[in-house]
Amino acid sequence: MxxxxxxxxxxxxxxxxxxxxxxxxxxxxxxxxxxxxxxxxxxxxxxxxxxxxxxxxxxxxxxxxxxxxxxxxxxxxxxxxxxxxxxxxxxxxxxxxxxxxxxxxxxxxxxxxxxxxxxxxxPTVYGTSNFALKHRGRLKKGETLLVLGAAGGVGLTAVELGKQMGARVIAAAGGAEKCGVALKHGADFAIDYKAESIKDRVREITEGIGADVVYDAVGGDAFDQAIRAVNWEARMLIIGFASGRIQQVPANLILVKNISVVGVVYGAQTEKDPAYGASFVQEAADLYRQGAVKxxxxxxxxxxxxxxxxxxxxxxxxxxxxxxxx
Missing domain, CATH: 3.90.180.10 (Medium-chain alcohol dehydrogenases, catalytic domain)
Incomplete structure (x- = not known):
């Protein structure tokens, strides 16, 4: 072969x-x-x-x-x-x-x-996002989810699954074309971080309250802005660092709003319990059959x-x- x-x-x-x-x-x-x-x-x-x-x-x-x-x-x-x-x-x-x-x-x-x-x-992207939002992020209906890198492989699935869970979804992506893709997949708002400030736009959209959950597969400058635009007891989900710069977490910012910075490693979790890991993919596959994710x-x-x-x-x-x- x-x-x-x-x-x-x-x-x-x-x-x-x-x-x-x-x-x-x-x-x-x-x-x-x-x-x-x-x-x-x-x-x-x-x-x-x-x-x-x-x-x-x-x-x-x-x-x-x-x-x-x-x-x-x-x-x-x-x-x-x-x-x-x-x-x-x-x-x-x-x-x-x-x-x-x-x-x-x-x-x-x-x-x-x-x-x-x-x-x-x-399997990887829908499994990761389903596991991240449900198991690690505890995303609730009516909360605001900010997805960084929202038009990428995992980001786009987080947009779709977040909407299915009843969240208001803000998609941050690089360029108007990618923002358009995120909007077509269910995002309520899109931020072009090549032209706009993530921090300022999230605060504007949420009327100063901030995001409840941040799904971050990007790291770097996007994370630095997002952590400054979150609600009380927000959950920052660390998926990866596609920007090339690993997230550096300022402890003072975590302290003042009771922010949780949560690691998401779907692969290792699946290795520990393959059937449990596969269940997140199966749930997403069921949504696909219903036409709920594309x-x-x-x-x-x-x-x-x-x-x-x-x-x-x-x-x-x-x-x-x-x-x-x-």
């Missing part, structure tokens, strides 16, 4: 496609013929050696996969069948290949209405162009998800 290998820790230039032996499933594994795989910011950290779970080169990156079952381990007790279409989050990598092995508990059946490209970009794909690349796709992800040029197809 063909697979993308990270041959040296660093940037996308160290990725290359080569032939390798197909994997053999263990007792609890499900063998998948990969149809498509999603790219995530965590992939850029993993190939750079900066992700929480570190892999030694050469390894196959990729944490999000969609395909069909071609083999089932002897100890798998779930009612899975050969040929069944499934999607999964794969924290240990391995998705950027023509075939992959996935722990059976991590699999979620793909809705019949969902195509492979959409499915490949679904995943957005920004760009599709062939597997052989994985390095180019990773560069596109790092450029933050595209709204929505970037997908590899086999």
């Amino acid at each position: 063909k697979a993308v290998f990270c041959n040296k820790l660093g940037g996308p230039e160290n990725l290359g496609v080569s032939e390798t032996k197909a994997p053999t499933p263990g007792p609890n594994d499900v063998h998948i013929r990969v149809k498509a795989a999603g790219l995530n910011f965590a992939d850029t950290l993993q190939i750079a050696g900066r992700y929480q779970s570190k892999l030694e080169p050469p390894f196959i990156p990729g944490m999000e996969v969609a395909g069909e079952i071609i083999g089932i381990g002897s100890a798998v007790s779930r009612p899975l069948t050969i040929g069944q279409r499934v999607m999964a989050f794969m924290r240990g990598g391995g998705a950027f290949a023509e075939e992959a092995l996935v722990d059976s508990e991590w699999l979620v059946p793909i809705p019949d209405e969902m195509d492979d490209v959409t499915a490949a970009g679904f 995943p957005y794909t920004g760009k599709v690349f062939q597997l052989k162009n994985a390095a180019e796709a990773m560069k596109a992800l790092l450029s933050r040029q595209y709204a929505g998800k970037i997908i590899l197809v086999t």
